[in-house]
Amino acid sequence: MLAPQRSRPLAVTIGAGLSLALMLSACSGSPEGGDSADGTIDVWAHSGQASEAAALETLVKEFNSSQDDVTAKLTLIPEADYTSTIQATSPDELPDVMEMDAPTMAAFAYDRKLIPLEDVVSSETLDNRISGVKESGTYNDATYAVGLFDVGLGLWGNKTLLAEAGIEAPTTADEAWTVEEFRTNLAKLAEVSPSGKAIDLGEANGFAAEWGTFTTTPNIWSAGGTLMKDGKADGVLNSQENVDALEEWASWKEFADPNTSGSAFPDGQTALTWTGNWMYPTFSEALGDDLALMPLPDFGNGTKAGHGSWQWGVTPAAEGNTEAAGSFLDFLLTDESIAAMVEANAAVPGSTTALEQSELYGPGKPLELFATNLESACSSDDVSADCIAVARPVTPGYPTVTSSFGSALLAIWGGADVQGELDSAARAIDSDFSDNNGYQDE
Amino acid sequence: MASPALLLLALFVAVPFVAAIWFSLHNVRLGDPRAPSFMGITQYVRILTDPDVSRQFIDALLHNLIFAAVVVPVQTALALSLALLVKKSIPGVGIFRSLYFLPVVFPIALVAIIWRLILARGDQGLLNSALSFFSGGAFGSQDWLGSELTALASVIVLSIWQGCGFQMVILLAALQQVPAELYEAAELDRASAWQRFVHVTVPGIKPTLVFVALYTMILSLRVFDQIYVLAKSGGGLNEGATRTVMYEAVTAAFDENNIGRASAISVVFFVIVVILSVIQRRATSEKES
Amino acid sequence: MTQTQAQTPTRVATKPRKISRRTLASRVPHYVALLVTGVLFLAPVAYMIAASLAPASDTLAGFAVFDVTQWGFHNYSGVASSLSTDSTGHLWRFFAVSFTVTVAVVGLGLIVNSMAAYALSRLTWRGRGQALFVILLLLIVPFEAVAVPMFYLYNDARNTLWIQIVPFIGNALSIFIFYSFFNGIPRSIDEAARMDGANPWGIFWRIIAPMSKPAYASVAILTFLTQWGSFLWPVLMISDPNLRPLPLQISVFAGQLPPAWGQVMAFGVLLVLPVIVVFLIFQRWFIEGVASSAVKG
Structure with a gap:
């Protein structure tokens, strides 16, 4: 029969595995819902187009360095599973701020996974939205989502x-x-x-x-x-x-x-x-x-x-400290942020002022068609x-x-x-x- | 000493299984703040008789059965041929043994992605290029994964490629257990190679062959990974021609958030697995006795 | 397993000497058959490797992918830099997660399941008969049948490491393989040890377990293969890129737009490389482990 010493390396491997497990869970910082109290907000977004995801990563970095109070932690989830993932995540496990595809907003609001944004995002930001973005963020007469852009x-x-x-x-x-x-x-x-x-x-x-x-x-x-x-x-x-x-x-x-x-x-x-x-x-x-x-x-x-694109909402996980979530969305919806994003995806800018400044949209500009389409929505x-x-x-x-x-x-x-x-x-x-x-x- | 294992099995097999039965009788939606409502056996009635829901489910079941009906004999035969090929200890045979076994260590999700590129439609895929090259352009390019006719067959081929080595190894071990004297005796009787195969080899490895067939059948019923990867990540797989029972259950739960129906599918799936296992065991044990 | 080993060498030694020239000639078709099937089996692997080295434009251009002059390692550096932030997940972490989960499930599973099998095979306790019956029943419940209810029941554990490990430790098939093996060990051996004053734990750890290496090997390998390729459960439970195991990650990576197929294939090579190395080192264990599982099953 074979020698009985073999169990030692086995024990060592198991030990190593377990300690690695501890290490991983210690530093994983998995999206555990809103730890917004300490100024960190978790943010989920979809990753589909590589350039769009990269632009968002840059924006998050800029946001984090633009002020000291709030740190946004971005997690990218593949587009194919994005909606199902949010559906499968209970409201308290959700991140503070999440992206969603326009037509899914109503389902998440119905499941109490979104909170109304009227008191979260500044009124200047809300008023500056183009009508298409306004429309696709509204459910039961309340605003549940805001968007950087609309789609063409x-x-x-x-x-x-x-x-x-x-x-x-x-x-x-x-x-x-x-x-x-x-x-x-x-x-x-x-x-x-x-x-x-x-x-x-x-x-x-x-x-x-x-x-x-x-x-x-x-x-x-x-x-x-x-x-x-x-x-x-x-x-x-x-x-x-x-x-x-x-x-x-x-x-x-x-x-x-x-x-x-x-x-x-x-x-x-x-x-x-x-x-x-x-x-x-x-x-x-x-x-x-x-x-x-x-x-x-x-x-x-x-x-x-079609119209209605990816947009942003705040979840119940952020409740108690919606200010941090609001400041992040206000930052994302500034004309500068919108300009940076639409440079990556050439979407129709979601604020009236950004649309006016756009180099792609407007009379005689290359993507004029998309903007005029949205005017009759x-x-x-x-x-x-x-x-x-x-x-x-x-x-x-x-x-x-x-x-x-x-x-x-x-x-x-x-x-x-x-x-x-x-x-x-x-x-x-x-x-x-x-x-x-x-x-x-x- | 048995308690840790029994506790784990209770928590992660028995309890979920009982829960599945309860869920299947209710309208359960994940993340719904409203309580699940009782709906009796409606879910079962739907997946079995409602023309729309049941059509998808019956299709899925049919695909599983076709899959099993093809894979069980083909893969077993192929695995046996490979085992016979590598049985003889001639120089270099070890390399081939490892080579045929190699795909077994590939996660099926990766296998699906590799084959998705090989089977790409148009003249982009390796298979279409190869066929057109060797047929001098006579063989037009096929949409292997997209066409209703070849989609399931393509999935079957890549699954056999991945799984065959596993069965080969099992059969090889069985072949090596067949006493050499039996072959020598048969040779003395001037039995042909085929006769030796039929009268010595097959009876000698019969229990293993039965095991392999049973095992492959259960695996065929469980097919999910490759279908999901090919249909979801833009693989261009014809979903309608390849959906399986597990694919139905997962999409009902994950994409449509219909835990009730997904659970009903799981329960029916389980019943089918049990019935087929019993039938197959019974059939083989009768033959043996 | 010792039997198979013992037989093979004798055949090697005797046969060629007896009928050497005839076998040489008769071996030619045999080798041709080996080679042809070998090429067919190797082709997809070769394609993966070639595509991982070829420029992106050649991945889907038929045979161009095998143009060695164009090969380079840019896809490997590409995949390393594509997967290097917290938002996308880090390449090394996907490996760490898969490795941890696999090692933990295999290691803990060996201990827990062999202990249970020992208790079922050797100890007398209340409910033993029922427990054995239940395990035989559970043997036919495939994981797939409970995946959906588990997805709902354990939803609070989404995006954790433990939910990828704990449900797979207790395993009815493993218990059954151990149980059959232990039953085959003569009871006289335990009796002798008991005479010497050993308690059940001692008998198990010092006598039964060391004698059952083939059973441990086959359970370890079966669990390893299933766990390393695990896909369905992570699809349902894991969305955090920092806790994503390899098979899930490669399907995520393949779904990105525009698809970087060369990088996906490079990732694929990296994914199977460690397994292939493990396989080559423990080849005999692999093959015998798989083989002996059948004899018991």
């Missing part, structure tokens, strides 16, 4: 390739291509695009994730449909307009580049890409004057675009032909809405029957709403 979704083109195919790029919403023109152009552009594919539709971001809802809802709004009306999805989400719009969308797959590399469009491999403002810095650096920004195609009810319940920027539904049940719709989108992209998928998504949403008493909040 558009169709970007490579002018050289467009010219090669003999196509002129529309610049204003009125000139948007009809969906028939868009389809014809895709076929033409596929021939001139080096990859053989005309467009990157953002498939690599995952249509089952929030990206899917954000990027395809303009199609259904533009076709005259919407996601929900009066807390009901059946008969709305699965309407004929939506089915036709998504059938059309799925038919673009033959022209779509999978963009696994993440740089098909800036590398000049495809003539078009369908994405948001945050890609502008990359695109303009790669393509320069060759870059064109166009409205999304018009399905009949006028071109539409409306809610998802009531989409008129005149409005362009539409907000996703503000309801505590939104996580179910987007998760059901996203699953349907992914299946549709994979070739599944559109009507069947939307019928089933609508029923799933309605049954969740009825389980939760329609998410009536007081």
